[in-house]
Amino acid sequence: MTGSKKKPILEVRGLRARVGGKEILRGLDLTIQAGEVHAIMGPNGSGKSTLANVLAGHEGYEVTGGQVMYRGKDLLSVSTEERAREGIFLAFQYPVEIPGISTAYFLRASLNSILKHRGEEEIDPIDFLTLVKKKAKLVQMDQSLLNRPVNEGFSGGEKKRNEILQMMVLEPRLAILDETDSGLDIDALKIVASGVNAMRDPERAMIVVTHYQRLLTYIVPDRVHVLSHGRIVKSGGKELALELEEKGYAWTEIDSPAPAAPTSPDVPAS
């Protein structure tokens, strides 16, 4: 499993995390090589978003154990914004609205902070506009949305496309897409999928978090993992997604180690 040829982009070992006093991730292992797309599937509440947020650096999630290496370096001690500048991108399951700030303005500020971190010059505003318009076309996002406040009054599908647009502009090394497919109709799903596929690159890795197999017919993953009660309980090739679709998540629980009741924290009472 350990890459002897290449160094993995992401290496998660025995990760434990809690939120609101409750342990959600309970010893999670995951290794991703550059160029790969991994799907993470699992029922609602299994900890998919928690994993995504822990990787992105949400301060509300407390890591209680394990380790995460990103491109060979410890990730957990790095601030949220530094992670983004180092190339981690999270497409939110529920994108946030930012009143008063246009997507174009915000995205240019983002790109510039990343460029600055790399010691590169800020992007020229005109060049930026050309770039963002080109990418917006790829995800078939109406250009007028670029000048509207971020996600404010956007439909569910428009918000998700905005996430993909941001990913395309910021060009991360590790992209985590948290249920980007949920709430999309089939046409929107295809657009989003083609945007993601266009981003596939030997230098880039992606984690596609999804609840349904549907997305994975358009974004064909290299690996599929099943998350249950805060652990990866099954991993396999793309066929695993189909198998899950057929048999349901209950099937994965059978051969997973019996978890403690999900509501009780994993600490001895004292």
Added chain:
Amino acid sequence: MKSQGIDLFLSRFPAFDREVAAYGPAWLRSIRREAIARFEALGFPDSRQEAWRFTDVKPIARTAFHLVTEPASNGWDRAAVERLAFPGVEGERIVFLDGLYSPELSHHCPVPDAVRIQSLAAALKEDPEPLRPFLARHAKVEENPFVALNTAYMRDGAYIRIPRGEQIRQAIHLLFLTTAARRAVVTHPRILIVAEEGSRATVVESFAGPGDQPYFTNAVTEIVVQGNAELDHCKLQREGRGAFHIATIQAYQERDSKVLSHSISLGARLARNELNFVLDGEGSECTLNGLYMTTNRQHVDHHTLIDHARPNSTSLECYKGVLDEESRGVFHGKIVVRKDAQKTNARQSNKNLLLSEGATVHTQPQLEIYADDVKCAHGATIGQLDEDSLYYLRTRGLGPAEARTLLTYGFVRDITERIRIEPIRAKLETLVLARLRGAGRKREGR
């Protein structure tokens, strides 16, 4: 409240009265005398009075302010004035130094014959009669001692009169500057704007002064908007950090008139703005937008009163506050709907963003409704920056300070966006952003 400050204002008055009587009309002299008598009777307000419960003017009452009688010759040159002006605003600019008109720093444009845009002192000296039906008719001295004081000591300021049907497209910019002085200076700027039937105009009032020195601006603006006329009024308060700024804007609106008002309060150690709008004509409409941004130990108070006196009038009010460090904000919004004023439509909102633990705000709506067929809505909120939004911005590579700045800027833009004069909006947004970035750097430095 008795104080040294009051005694000084009272004892100086006879000499002032004699001096200005030389070139003012007699009717104004009696108005002045009544006003000083009223000021004497009222004294400075104290916190036992409901309207002054949260705003303590003792520091004003305690200070012996110096009244400037000679135009200042130092402190502000053209370059300094340019920095305060709005690049791209082409129109008339009238500059006042320590309350007195400065012809050197002002810039006049050709306007149609009957239009009056001049210093109040000149208008009172040359042709005072046309002012008589309006001056001191609307801003009442009875209740507010600061209005009384301004009325007693009124000497200069601006007189703007737009004749029937005339439309002045370019903004008229009034710039009130206090110069650095060894003594704490007081000015009593007085502005009279009369928009006659069917006319249109835009007036911008800016106030600014030197750094940390104490000084006192006590301004009164009277606005009369006749039938079908439209006035766009924008006030930008950028006084120095040591300043006291007390101002009343008193507007009187007739049938089908429209006023768009902005009150932007950024400066001063203590600021109190009263905006009183009387909708005394059917179909009249006023929109009151406001923004206050405070830091350090600044205190900014807005008291607004919208009096719906006739049927079918509309008022839309939206004030926002951003309060940082140990600063305090006060918003009191009163709406009166008189018995006859059926079909009134009034909406008020006040939203506040507290950027630090030490900042506070008092917000209070007050509705007095005597008509039965009306639509009134109001709402007030006090909140902090949204954590989820901060997180979202940080996952895009923005540091905490920049994320806070952007979110706050977004909150504020809701107000600045409504300013219709593009160069003013642009300049104000630049100012606000620079200020938020400065605060961010300060926060990070701690």
